[in-house]
Amino acid sequence: MKIFLSLRTLSFLCCLLFAASNLAFESHASVTSQEFQYFCDEHSITIDIEGNYTTNSTYHTNFNTLMSNILNNKKIDYGFYNVSYGEYPNRVYAIGLYRGDIKPEQCRTCLNQSRANLTAVCPNRKVAIGWYNDELCMLRYSNRSIFDRMDNGPAYYKKSDKNATDLNEFNIKLNDLLNGLKSKVSSGDSRLKYAVGNFSLPNFDDVYGLVQCTPDLSGEDCDNCIAQSIERISKDCCKDSMGGRVVRPSCFMRFETSYQLYGPTAYTPPSPPASPPPTTTSVTNPSSGGKSHTSILVIAITIPIVAVIMFMFIFIRSRYLRKRKQRKSNSKDDNTEDMKIVESLQFNLESIRDATNDFSDANKLGQGGFGAVYKAWRNWKDGTISNIVDTSLRNSSQNKIIRFIHIALLCVQANEADRPTMATVLLMLNNHSVTLAVPSEPAFLLNTGSNTSTKGPAQESVNKASITDPYPR
Structure with missing residues (x-):
């Protein structure tokens, strides 16, 4: 009888664990540990695009070459890669993204570990995505183009076991914080879309928030991705919880209480390259240094533009006069105007076709x-x-x-x-x-x-x- 009860108890516990794992993700996810979470396919694309590749095939060779190029590239100034290698149908696409506060040396270690984990748990899969060490980095690869497009899935979320006490004020402040970060991150440029912030409440620990989009997204797509994550947090995911996160291929959002979950921003986009020194000498007034710099910049930009326009005008004018002279010498009937129109074309019809x-x-x-x-x-x-x-x-x-x-x-x-x-x-x-x-x-x-x-x-x-x-x- 004791043995029978033990087996029933064990079976019941297994069912509970299985149900909990399904509730933890928006779609089916395989998780080896708390440090690495991954998917071996994408539910947002048709099944014929997914599948396995054969060992030592052309696709396998292209995949290994692409991964080697990423891992050996020492220049990761802004924590983002979007690369591809090969020719269709064996072309491989990959994206690598690091959290905005992660240093380059941590990035390389994180990406290398993600690659090792993904290829181990998703052997020979053409499509896979994984997040390593509490989302410090993301590695994603596919046999379709994954650049400059918003993908909401596959995705997962987590929440804290602790609930807030003053729910009304906490939820209002949290919503204001996350929406403010959404506006900041969606206004980022094509090199970095990352924002952090916090708020305080009387008799309550500080709350810290972090949002990030892949920088190849447009501002509108980034805004939409974060907005859907905020909606998920305020509803079935992390409602009234003191901490939570929603992780998608195109964006990532997290908030925690009692500790600052992020460090100083590691990537700061530099200023545009300086213009070459102008050839024109200008007299400046010591009391108006700002105006003199503006004048130099205007001159440096205007002179090349004017020179290009003049050159194009002279070139087009000379060609027009030469063609006009030819047409006059070869004209033999009253259809001169029609001939001018035809001969003035820079490309013949067959070239355009x-x-x-x-x-x-x-x-x-x-x-x-x-x-x-x-x-x-x-x-x-x-x-x-x-x-x-x-x-x-x-x-x-x-x-x-x-x-x-x-x-x-x-x-x-x-x-x-x-x-x-x-x-x-x-x-x-x-x-x-x-x-x-x-x-x-x-x-x-x-x-x-x-x-x-x-x-x-x-x-x-x-x-x-x-x-x-x-x-x-």
């Missing part, structure tokens, strides 16, 4: 006053930038071509504040050691129904395989 895949709607990004507009932004986001390179340039340096396209996309971003100055453009063109920021959508881009956009990383050709330069944040 070839560039737009016979005016395919797949390349159409919008409709303008002069008809359909075809651009190459989609190729950049999809990581297929080589598709827009002219065949006559195939033997040229692919790295230079991709870098020039990258710089051009930075110059036409929708937010004017994100566009580089002419001096910065010249510096990026002439100095290949300058790290380029990830470009955002151009001002002229019209989305075609998708609410997410993807920035394809810069690619380098290595033995006929494509690799994206990592962009540390």
Whole structure:
């Protein structure tokens, strides 16, 4: 009888543990310890994208190369990687994110341990994500593009065992703190989206909060991701609790009572590179030093712009006059005006058909006053930038071509504040050691129904395989 009762008790305890594990996550998660939590698949994508890869296959080789590139890269100034390697269908994508208060040496250790854990618990899985040591870092990889898109799942949450005493005032203050941090983090730039803060109550311990988004997200997507986490905290997750967290692939939120859960911010984005010294000498008034600096900056920016505009005007004017003279000498009938229109085209019809895949709607990004507009932004986001390179340039340096396209996309971003100055453009063109920021959508881009956009990383050709330069944040 004693043996029978023991077996029933053991069975009951197992059921309780299983139920508790299901309640602890929004979707099924495998957890080896309190230090490492992970998922071996993604429920937000179709099953045919997931699956396993074969050992020693092309995908396996690309995966190992990509992981090696991340772990051996010593430059992690902003605690963020978004890299890819290989060609479709064996292309591998990866994201590495470190909490904003973690030092570089801790980052490398954390990422290396996450990689070892993930490959051990998710062997040969194409899709996996893991958070190590209380979310100090996150490692995520997939066989689909995961850049510049908000993913709410798979996700999990935890809460403290202690409940607040003065619930009404505590919940109001907590909601104000988290919403304030949401506004701060969503206004961060493409290098760092991280914010911390705290509040105090009479006869109550201080409460500390931390929020972070992957910096490749737009401000709007970051705001939405954090807003959904706040809603989860205030409802079924951590309501009336003195501590809790909601962890998603694209954002992370946590609050604790009695101890400061974060340290000083480890990554501070630097100021933009200084402009080259101007060639014009100006007389300054000692009492107006600020105005003199402003004048020098205006001159340094204006002179290159004016020079470029004048050069373009002279070049276009000379070509126009030369073509006009040719047309007059070859004109033999009354259809001169029609001939001018045809001959003034810079590209013939066959070239345009070839560039737009016979005016395919797949390349159409919008409709303008002069008809359909075809651009190459989609190729950049999809990581297929080589598709827009002219065949006559195939033997040229692919790295230079991709870098020039990258710089051009930075110059036409929708937010004017994100566009580089002419001096910065010249510096990026002439100095290949300058790290380029990830470009955002151009001002002229019209989305075609998708609410997410993807920035394809810069690619380098290595033995006929494509690799994206990592962009540390």
